[in-house]
Amino acid sequence: MTKHTDHLIVISFDCLSSLDFPILEELPHFQQFLRKASICKNVETIYPSVTYPCHATIVTGNYPKRHGVINNTLLQPGRPSPDWYWHRRYVKGTTLYDEAKKAGMTTAGLLWPVTAKGKIDYHMPEIFANRPWQNQIPVSLLNGSFLYQLDMNRRFGHIRKGLNQPELDDFVLESTVYTIKAKRPNLMLIHFTDLDTHRHLHGFSSIEAHAAIQRHDIRLGRIIQALKEANIYERSTIIALGDHSAMDEEKAIKINVLFRERGLIDVSKRGKVRNWQAYCNSCDGSAYIYVKDEKAKEIVQTLLNELLKEESNGIERVLTSKEAADKGADDHAAFMIEASKGYYFTEGLEGSFIDRITAEDVKERRYTRACHGYSPEKADYTTVFMASGKGIRENVIIPTMQLIDEGPTFAHLLGLHLGETDGKVIEELLL
Template identity: 30%
Template sequence: MKSKHLIVVSVDALVFEDLEYAKTLPMFGKILREGSMVERVKTIYPSLTHPVHASLLTGCPAGVTGIVSNTHFTPGNLESPWYNRLEEIRCETIFHAAKRAGLSTASCRWPVTANGGDCIDYLVPEVLPADMAGHEDNPIQAYINTGTSECLLDIVTEALKRYGHGNDHPAYDEFQIYCAAEIFRRFRPNLLFTHPGYVDHMRHNTGLFNERVNASIKETDRWISMLWNAAAETGLENDTDIIILSDHGQLGISRTVCPNVFLRDAGYIQADEQDHLVSWDAYALSCGLSAQVYLSHPEDSALYNSVRDSLEKMAAKKDWGTERVFTREEVKELYGLDGGFSFVLESDGVTSYSDEWAGPALRELDTSDYRFGHATHGHMPEKGPQPTMFAMGPSVRKGVIVPQGHILDHAATFAKILGIDFPQAQGKAAEFV
């Protein structure tokens, strides 16, 4: 029996509308012609990279994975640490299921996989700026600290020489694709995940649709060709399926507001004369186009009702850019989102949220932070341009077009292609597999 191989490429922020251009490119065009697709895929809430990528690995929404935002809730810290370690995911992943079935696994800069070597044989994790801090003169140490597989250190060392250790695009993407292709050539894993983010980066910096975004799609096509060439060079092209998917779309924004300034003015946040946070009764964590509002004592019904009334009054004032105030129970029922917060603010679609509690409530756009550029995400999944998914290979029937799917279907699709059991996945496998 021939071994099966699956390459999964998550092209961050790729949407269905991009395919009109993408189909003119060599590799995207090949997969779209020879494979099948789900045109539009509904993602999870919040539509943020790390929560979605945890859901892609598990087939479960954020309330089950525990990855409810990109960053942890750390009030008073405007540089909150990111969720990025595999152990932070509260349920099993496709890597665990594949290993249990005796398959080999690989991941190259896929979010929330750091220190995941117990179930990922060939791991190059996403190394964040906080991980690299203090190791700029010896960046390989940051990779070792975050769990890079020892057998890959020579590949990573070469990539560092070629592309540097920063998180700037497209060098960041060149680094990971070089590593991913080398991993496939050398070790031939049954399952390989990787995550180029150049398209997402260009949308944040320049807006939803323009020539610079198209240029990033063209570069991504070249990177996918590099991965496919690695399969061909190892003689495994006819035994390898490739899936191209995306995590979320984006919405164009025109401003940023600070709900914590509102909460401070309403008496729920206290700060000293230097604006250092002293105490808080209610505090909002920015998720880009949504925000999660935590209470110091969520069991206090008087506080709960007071904050809810205040947030509803804020939402009624259009200056605050808030379309809706959800309760925790409402987002759990609607989207499977659950956590320690009590409320979720949903933006009006043109306003992003900041964590700031000091200074003006309204801010200009700032491309130094993904939440505050010309476009961003974190919004309700039914809004705006939708992510897409298409696939090609021996397990994929040709020419099937599915109009609508759900991102929780993807993990079940991976499992079906690999021929493994993964019953926790809440979705169903794509019908063309």
Template identity: 30%
Template structure:
């Protein structure tokens, strides 16, 4: 396998490559480097794995730094413009969110599950976004909920689990009977039950590739911001799941052949005030021609007539000429800064909120409103919005740390470890964190 590192081409061969037979990728929603670097957080399992394995001080996410586009980048190694998942939801004609994006058919890029299947490997996934109807996952418990009653995920999960009956199987053998609130974000039992399901699949089916998404830490930070008891309890629950997966790998007899990777989709910013940028458009008689679509910490300008460049220029002008008290609340993202992040290709201008602020989709009322809790979605060039990375086990060095990496590096590393073909991935493979031999 040849990996291109800047202008140097190295032939990189894993030491004892046959030992890397399994990869487990755990994504903790809202995962931050502090959780494993600072002893004040209740993360004994992650702390041990970080110290004994590999960890990164920071992982740059994508733009917007939100869950579904980020998880699709983790599964493909490309940016939103390449994989087609631009936001968590579709964008309605009125500028409001219009349905979460569930179906795998929405993804335009090659995924790690497809690469694994074409290599003859077995695959599994638990609660990973945009995996409904994914034909490349052998054992799939997708993230989905009822359209009529979003709090209840059980029926929809059962309907879309693959193979048919898998959800009933894991309930019987791993979780026990699930009440509605034991399988949604109202309770920390959500992560615990997802962990039990994943651990059962590890022991029962021993997949070569398992992806697991744990959402509770995200919910806690949305409610409380970056700190507080809610966040500590949520990350402690996620840490417990990490320990459960580790133990399941050991019980299954595959621990020494497994690369265990823990990462996330974005960091968090504590907030106090929401901004309604569509009020600016309305006050300047532009509301019938364009709208800002909020992704939390950022908002993207959508022009109703795609050829209407004059409206874009008018919006730029009005943003630049706002009173200083308003203009200082955000920064404009356009040109090369927007282009390099390969976000929604239909957008030429976005705004990213300042510390403590975020955007909403309101078109009526005051410009500013109370907005406590936490948000993400911001342009990813500062520490608080970055996520983290821990890697332990087969294929990785011991007691190694790096200062910075990129989200798209993670699927490239997974493809390398399992010797899979993921040619479109834009990430880098770092020999310095892998047990590899190098020859020019």
């Protein structure tokens, strides 16, 4: 295949929504970028619309049931902090960065989800210390490019304050700018989470979220400037995108509390799950329900049908395993449930079935103010795609596209092929 660009820079602004576009158009660096960019203001995300499945979709062109990353977190019933789908081994099939590497291209990945232990030349994976005995820096070093990360930490580690934002994204930005100038990668995948973090903590339209968008504008400007200083700007393609939107919530639903009451989950006196027949695995705005046998499935189905009758229970829809699979979600779950507007699911086992979220809850990180994971069919829930540079037509407006289309389009730009994918190349964008 013909290569259409020498350097593809993919910048994921986590939780950037179509509703943010009017703000972007007023910010100086986005405004300048958009003068020649081709855009789609209505990108349909995937189900469940959470970060790790979304980013695996972006680099594979496939739905979660096909690439295998069906949620952010693994099914680990009762664990206060479940492990995430951090590692490349969870992705079935090939990826954009695998194909680039095979073609002899230089690759870089900074906090791109589901890449730990992946074969990326300059690699700072998104993974965090999830055991009391672990330390963040060694965990990162051992799962990415050891010497590269040591160098980035030596140069810019003073900026970071653990996983806090905006300092984490500021650290990623400085590492990105340095990597562009020093390494000039052919493919660079960058993941910024500042906006997502502040929407979770403060709400979709909060002052804090707006400030994060303004910081992202500065980050975009710095990256473009770095490409110019590296003398590769004219040979580069810049992609700025979101992975999903978000919605505010007021109440948290704990389905596992009801499962426990019905004897489907056995919890020890110390609060640990000893055994379970049914379990609600949260995707925030949606959730998977897993069962061990047909008897448990019948009990769960009866319970869910009862809950659906009362609007105040916060469940908008119950999907069968087949219906979930038809939407690209995990077909191993017995059911998938969708939260109503203003609600979201947690895996809590204690207390009442539904909690009203208070300021104290958010402060103590028990619950959040906004989340995602909802069905792509929810109103005002699309994300955005913006592309400019080598190989891209100027000022083309794509009315609608899907997240699954991004990977095949990126592969085409680099003269690569991802094989048979759920998504397609957006030909209208390309020269």
